[in-house]
Amino acid sequence: MGKIVISENVSLDGVVEDPTGDEGCRHGGWFSQARDQDLQAWAETEFHEVLEADAVLLGRRSYEFFASRWPSRTGAWAERLNTMPKYVVSSTLTDPEWTNSTVLRGDVVSAVTELRQRLDGEIVVYASRPLVRTLLEHDLADELRLIVFPVVLGGGERLFGETTERKPLRLLGSRTVGDGLTQVSYSLAQSD
Amino acid sequence: MTTSSRSFIAAMQVTLDGYILDPEGNADWVDSWADGLGLLPEVDAFVLGGGMFPDYEQFWAAVLEDPAAVSEWIGREPYPRELRYARVAAATPHLVISTTLDGATWPSARIVREMSELRALKAEPGRPVYVVGGPTLVTSLINAGLLDELRLIVHPVAVGAGTPFLRDVDQRQSLELVGTEAAPEGRLRVSYRFLEATTPAAAAA
Numbered sequence: 001m002g003k004i005v006i007s008e009n010v011s012l013d014g015v016v017e018d019p020t021g022d023e024g025c026r027h028g029g030w031f032s033q034a035r036d037q038d039l040q041a042w043a044e045t046e047f048h049e050v051l052e053a054d055a056v057l058l059g060r061r062s063y064e065f066f067a068s069r070w071p072s073r074t075g076a077w078a079e080r081l082n083t084m085p086k087y088v089v090s091s092t093l094t095d096p097e098w099t100n101s102t103v104l105r106g107d108v109v110s111a112v113t114e115l116r117q118r119l120d121g122e123i124v125v126y127a128s129r130p131l132v133r134t135l136l137e138h139d140l141a142d143e144l145r146l147i148v149f150p151v152v153l154g155g156g157e158r159l160f161g162e163t164t165e166r167k168p169l170r171l172l173g174s175r176t177v178g179d180g181l182t183q184v185s186y187s188l189a190q191s192d
Numbered sequence: 193m194t195t196s197s198r199s200f201i202a203a204m205q206v207t208l209d210g211y212i213l214d215p216e217g218n219a220d221w222v223d224s225w226a227d228g229l230g231l232l233p234e235v236d237a238f239v240l241g242g243g244m245f246p247d248y249e250q251f252w253a254a255v256l257e258d259p260a261a262v263s264e265w266i267g268r269e270p271y272p273r274e275l276r277y278a279r280v281a282a283a284t285p286h287l288v289i290s291t292t293l294d295g296a297t298w299p300s301a302r303i304v305r306e307m308s309e310l311r312a313l314k315a316e317p318g319r320p321v322y323v324v325g326g327p328t329l330v331t332s333l334i335n336a337g338l339l340d341e342l343r344l345i346v347h348p349v350a351v352g353a354g355t356p357f358l359r360d361v362d363q364r365q366s367l368e369l370v371g372t373e374a375a376p377e378g379r380l381r382v383s384y385r386f387l388e389a390t391t392p393a394a395a396a397a
Binding site for chain 1: 208209214334342348349351352353356358361363365369372384
């Protein structure tokens, strides 16, 4: 059985929305404000993570965001992302163009449950806020990895939604990334 | 540590997703409210918002005067560190900012009406000041550029909604990570120093 790892960048006040500012949100653009050496350490952390992963799982909007950027990039990180299996949850997408992509149709919960049963290794979820909330609500996430950026935004969409019921977590580890970022990881206890 | 002006340090206990209270107003993940002070060096004063002060005053007065009542209230005997907190707090000036509270029974507390009084406290040389909370005061201090550091105990729980530890910060605040360490029970202690307020435009320039 695979392990679903939710891997997110988040501000100190818990906001995940529009890190790059590309979506034009009022609170967006906080990711690119980080210092160069921190972003370099961030990239190393992300690259290492994707090397360890066996698949990527994304919501439709995040998939399109990544699919419009990564195929034209070069280097070891891009090569890895571009060649590894990618799954996108969508009821509208029919012909995903990014190499090695598969659309998961129908009920998200059963499709992801089936995927998790079928695959081995880590299935990493990036961004994909609505999907993440669904995964959390249905106890389909095994691990949460957050890279906390040293910024308070004062507003914007958060990772956990109001409909998420209370989740006890188990701290797996924390470390500094570069000088200013921290990575914290938690396992999500299954509520059964 | 004495400096040319006092540094204001807020210490708060938050969930992983940034709340201090759940939607029902509880924070049962907190082991002890004394633990915030444990994140700080010796301080010259405590600063609190009027919203939280009545409960604060009642609780710590009971710890000092009637520990048996506290045991009944919280379901255990007060920890030694809570007795220490109460004694330190009783001996350290408390400035409570409120436009509505009339007075305080806490021996070291004084009600202040204006932010300028906190500004004056900060401008004097001395040791740090412990900003106890709540979120409205901490946010006001941030918006006024008066908060120097934020120290958090992050609890391993996510609640999805409730009272966020900051609310309505009106300008993006860049911080510098001072340190992070794991604490018992899966908690994390993290501390940040405020940098000059930045806007996306300023950062891009």
